[in-house]
Amino acid sequence: MMKDEELVKLMADCVELANDDDIKILKDMLTGMKQKLENKRGTYIEPLLQMKRQINSDTYELTVPVTPLINNNLDIVHGGVTATIIDTAMGMMAVNSLPEGYAAVTTQLNIHYLAPGIGNELTCKAHFVHKGTKIMVLESDVFRDDGKKIAHATGSFFVIKK
Template sequence: MDISEETKSRLLQNLSSPFDGNLLGVKVADAERGKIIIEVEPKEEFTNGLGIIHGGVTASLCDTAMGGAAMTLGIIPVTVEMKINYISPAGTDNKLVGVGKVVKEGRTLIFAEGEIYYKDKLVAQSLGTYIVKNPNMSSK
């Protein structure tokens, strides 16, 4: 990880929140400034009536990946808006991998992109805008 120990600690703490950490089981696989890779072992409870991962779970993972990428900058991001494109379905027999990247870092807004993969296949792409809630903590 190419980020400060304080940022790494805050990142892991924030991504281990009751929603992400306990419900979805998000784990940080790798992180550097402006980028993060997360992993989730999907559960049957994550599926819809068709037996594929529910779009809401995929959207949550996109938001978590993009927000996590923003957190690597040493700030606390809050989602302002998000867009997602669902590209292909995912099942529960392999982990889901989320990649979040900061596209543009501003003083008040962060723009990020996210991708979710299942068996090396692109499942979803997203774009998000995040407001910086603690600009004094920014590492800029």
């Protein structure tokens, strides 16, 4: 673990070298970490990506703002981030359908990337294809804010006891 003075120097160096986009990303990252530490979020990735979720009986919807943090060197959303959004939406749909004491883990994820991730935000909509007691299969689509579908995915999840 870093000593406090090392951390303070590292933060000061980052702030000194940073442009406006870098400062916003750093602020978002620290805000997300604070939310996790205050138990306002369940994981670090959720606040880091500023995930907003909406769930109903048929779908789980996850929306993420497009920021420089999630872009690749082509200035489009990194495919791995798109995969994370997909896996999170489908996984949360699966987990939220289970009784207390059970969880679901990804066993397979198949993604078809259809268009670049650009714009102001991405929205992933997940739903069940099959809901068994041991295996669940879900499907999801990711859309840009202009309505263009950028990815289609299927995923299998194994039900486990916590």
